[in-house]
Amino acid sequence: MIYIWVMKYPEAKEKFIETWGNLGSQWGVNKSIAQVQALLLIAPEPLSTDDIMQELTISRGNANMSIRQLLDWGIVYKKAVAGDRKEYFVAEKNVWKWSLKIGNVRKQRELNPVLELLRELAEGNETIKTAEEKEFAKQVKELNAFTQQISKLADKLFLSPQGEQLLKLLKMFA
Amino acid sequence: MIYIWVMKYPEAKEKFIETWGNLGSQWGVNKSIAQVQALLLIAPEPLSTDDIMQELTISRGNANMSIRQLLDWGIVYKKAVAGDRKEYFVAEKNVWKWSLKIGNVRKQRELNPVLELLRELAEGNETIKTAEEKEFAKQVKELNAFTQQISKLADKLFLSPQGEQLLKLLKMFA
DNA sequence: ACAAACTTTCAGTAAATATTGAAAATACAG
DNA sequence: CTGTATTTTCAATATTTACTGAAAGTTTGT
Numbered sequence: 070m071i072y073i074w075v076m077k078y079p080e081a082k083e084k085f086i087e088t089w090g091n092l093g094s095q096w097g098v099n100k101s102i103a104q105v106q107a108l109l110l111i112a113p114e115p116l117s118t119d120d121i122m123q124e125l126t127i128s129r130g131n132a133n134m135s136i137r138q139l140l141d142w143g144i145v146y147k148k149a150v151a152g153d154r155k156e157y158f159v160a161e162k163n164v165w166k167w168s169l170k171i172g173n174v175r176k177q178r179e180l181n182p183v184l185e186l187l188r189e190l191a192e193g194n195e196t197i198k199t200a201e202e203k204e205f206a207k208q209v210k211e212l213n214a215f216t217q218q219i220s221k222l223a224d225k226l227f228l229s230p231q232g233e234q235l236l237k238l239l240k241m242f243a
Numbered sequence: 244m245i246y247i248w249v250m251k252y253p254e255a256k257e258k259f260i261e262t263w264g265n266l267g268s269q270w271g272v273n274k275s276i277a278q279v280q281a282l283l284l285i286a287p288e289p290l291s292t293d294d295i296m297q298e299l300t301i302s303r304g305n306a307n308m309s310i311r312q313l314l315d316w317g318i319v320y321k322k323a324v325a326g327d328r329k330e331y332f333v334a335e336k337n338v339w340k341w342s343l344k345i346g347n348v349r350k351q352r353e354l355n356p357v358l359e360l361l362r363e364l365a366e367g368n369e370t371i372k373t374a375e376e377k378e379f380a381k382q383v384k385e386l387n388a389f390t391q392q393i394s395k396l397a398d399k400l401f402l403s404p405q406g407e408q409l410l411k412l413l414k415m416f417a
Numbered sequence: 418a419c420a421a422a423c424t425t426t427c428a429g430t431a432a433a434t435a436t437t438g439a440a441a442a443t444a445c446a447g
Numbered sequence: 448c449t450g451t452a453t454t455t456t457c458a459a460t461a462t463t464t465a466c467t468g469a470a471a472g473t474t475t476g477t
Contacts, residue, residue: 073366078376081364085383088360094433095353097271099465113378118424128467133425154422154475162382164389179269186262190255192247202252204287208336209259215338222416238412242396268463273435292454302437307455328445328452 082111086125097175101127105135106144109160115148117155143170165232173227180220187213256285260299271349275301279309280318283334289322291329317344339406347401354394361387 076084086107093103104125109116116124122132136158139145144167148157161167190209197206226235250258260281267277278299283290290298296306310332313319318341322331335341364383371380400409 075366076364078373078379082375082379085360085364085379088356092353092356092360095271095356097269101465111375111379111382113374129424130426130468131466134466137425156424164385168389168393179266182262182266182269186259186266190250190259192249199252200287201256201285205252205256205259205285208285211338215342218413218417219342222413225416234416239392239396242399242408243392275435303454304438304456305436308436311455330454 085111097178099135101125101131102135102138105132106139106160109139109145109158110162112160115150115157115159117153117157119155121158142174165235169227169232169235172223176220176223176227180216180223183212183216184220187216259285271352273309275299275305276309276312279306280313280334283313283319283332284336286334289324289331289333291327291331293329295332316348339409343401343406343409346397350394350397350401354390354397357386357390358394361390 086104089107090100090104093100096103104127105121108121108124118129118132118136121127121136122129125132127135136145139160140147140158144161145158146161148159150157161170187209191213197203226238229235260278263281264274264278267274270277278301279295282295282298292303292306292310295301295310296303299306301309310319313334314321314332318335319332320335322333324331335344361383365387371377400412403409
């Protein structure tokens, strides 16, 4: 006998938000921020800070900071609601749009600092003598070349107008 | 008058290791692990656990765990040194090789759990009634389609024999 | 200009993660 | 088989990161 367990909506919703939050840590995003995005992604209507606090049982400070971060990244927008003074928020629901923005944020965080480091280190290569110094110079040079290529590729993919470059890529490698 | 400050080798080395370690946190890798890789990358000779402890001033436990993790990922190898009972270690120095492996590790960590979550959630879509439920089902469906595409692409890029797919890609988008 | 509604900040606290170091386990030489 | 060198484990501790809640700041309607 095989039982198939199909979740009811409230359970599925909770699981989605909970899991998305936990996955956040794998992505270098803190749990609350990821949960706020998850909540807004599946909300059919704009939500206020109070709505978010209540749904996720988090503090006002936390809710506010999380929303600000998502606004900064450009994957959540403010939305005025007629006859209400509060701010309301909606998520960017198009997965292409928000993924590209996140991709770009991560590229800046993860790749740009490496380029900067390697550029600095590439300068002091005049007086190479020992085996240690040779190996160091070699690795810095190779890393630099490689990182620059990846960096340019990432820019092309994440910054192209309607994500057309990534789309092209997906079609090519489908 | 402009002064240009060119680093001497010991300083450059320290900066490389230190910065690589700090960048680790941006990449979801802990500092010690990233530092051990950095140290081994620029070492012209195999290093023992004691060498690593000494260079990075970290404990034996930490050094051991970091090395094991790098071995697990397949970006550091054991190397026997004649007449010495200790284990010695060398890094994979080819930036293409180790980057592809890291790319694959990250794909597994960051994408696979999302696929699993979405697969589970996609099952319970029979009784859709409210606007909330519709929005939820729609987002799960879109996310699922998108993530699957990206996942397949990542596999093709990171798992292709000599990184030839990524190489092809870089040439195409150069 | 005032007060109520709402948002932001941030010092204090809680939670999660990383590191140590010494004890236990294992591998090796004679 | 025994003693010694080496590696591994893991409870205790330190460090880093996240979260709270109340006070300060801001905006808006009258």
